[in-house]
Amino acid sequence: MIKWICVFFTFLNLQLSAQDGIVKSVMLDSVMVSAVSSGFSVEDFVDMVKSDTSFYQGFKNLRYYAHQYSSELEIYDVKNNSIGFLFRQGNYEVNNNKLVVKVDSSYNDGKIYNRRGKYRHYTPEFFDYIFFPEDTVEVSKYSSKDKSTDGESTNERNERDAKVIIFNPGSVEVEKSGSKKEKLAVFDESMQKYYDYIISKKTYKDTLECYAFVCRMKSDLTEDDQDEVLIRELVSYFDRNTFNVVYRKYVMQYDYWLIELNVTVDVEMGYAKDKLIPTYINYSGFWDIPFSKPEVADFKLWNSDFIITD
Numbered sequence: 001m002i003k004w005i006c007v008f009f010t011f012l013n014l015q016l017s018a019q020d021g022i023v024k025s026v027m028l029d030s031v032m033v034s035a036v037s038s039g040f041s042v043e044d045f046v047d048m049v050k051s052d053t054s055f056y057q058g059f060k061n062l063r064y065y066a067h068q069y070s071s072e073l074e075i076y077d078v079k080n081n082s083i084g085f086l087f088r089q090g091n092y093e094v095n096n097n098k099l100v101v102k103v104d105s106s107y108n109d110g111k112i113y114n115r116r117g118k119y120r121h122y123t124p125e126f127f128d129y130i131f132f133p134e135d136t137v138e139v140s141k142y143s144s145k146d147k148s149t150d151g152e153s154t155n156e157r158n159e160r161d162a163k164v165i166i167f168n169p170g171s172v173e174v175e176k177s178g179s180k181k182e183k184l185a186v187f188d189e190s191m192q193k194y195y196d197y198i199i200s201k202k203t204y205k206d207t208l209e210c211y212a213f214v215c216r217m218k219s220d221l222t223e224d225d226q227d228e229v230l231i232r233e234l235v236s237y238f239d240r241n242t243f244n245v246v247y248r249k250y251v252m253q254y255d256y257w258l259i260e261l262n263v264t265v266d267v268e269m270g271y272a273k274d275k276l277i278p279t280y281i282n283y284s285g286f287w288d289i290p291f292s293k294p295e296v297a298d299f300k301l302w303n304s305d306f307i308i309t310d
Contacts, residue, residue: 026197027196028042029198052243054244062303063092067305069302070089070301070302071301086106086107088103090105127283194225198213198215199213235249247267267281
């Protein structure tokens with residue numbers, strides 16, 4: 001977001017931190033055990049996982065290349081009753097590195113908008129900012145250089161925080177109240193005691209041979225230890241031929257003081273010609289933060305018919 005989830009991080013201070021920790025224990029399936037005996041390097045593979053840029057590049061391509069999209073957003077109350085639904089279909093038009101998102105058709109039902117035509121909830125507002133900007137946006141297929149964060153809006157800060165979590169998982173340290181810290185650095189040596197790391201071979205969509213890397217919270221942790229773990233599961237499928245990320249899943253859970261969060265993000269990648277792009281994104285989750293009503297939402301986005309001109 002897969003923040004996607006970011007409103008949670010508006011209330012926390014994020015600091016980038018290097019992950020120099022070497023993963024000391026990795027579980028392998030029988031196929032990978034055989035691969036290791038034939039020269040497969042577990043250490044090199046984990047280093048590749050930590051340094052991957054293909055997933056981020058896929059999302060750069062999403063904005064850079066013209067394509068069709070359709071999306072569904074459903075909002076629920078805390079009892080899981082549907083209270084609003086929004087469907088949209090349209091296209092991304094890109095000319096001279098400028099993106100305009102067009103809505104060709106839309107339908108809404110329930111409590112999506114208020115009487116003034118504004119969203120009743122923050123979740124659709126944030127997804128609009130990420131995927132359906134109203135204004136023309138300058139785009140590039142190359143990574144942008146670091147820029148000043150002075151004067152950022154709330155949505156801009158949230159988008160920046162989302163990029164850190166979604167595209168560089170585990171590279172963040174979050175300050176909690178007092179000196180207590182919640183770490184997202186899933187490879188950091190201080191966090192390894194909370195996780196199982198698993199490498200296996202999988203077939204993606206019945207056709208593509210992949211290496212699967214799973215970082216999952218240990219099942220036997222005490223409640224106090226569970227409180228230290230925000231990323232409960234991180235799953236990545238790597239194309240065995242290109243080592244591009246073709247699938248990623250995040251499960252995040254947090255419950256501390258006045259903040260509660262339980263979110264799952266699934267991202268399916270595909271190829272348009274030789275360009276990696278997100279074909280399907282699904283955010284499903286719940287968050288409850290101070291000074292705002294709890295929100296439960298399910299967001300789906302399909303992208304297709306990319307026009308690749310280079």
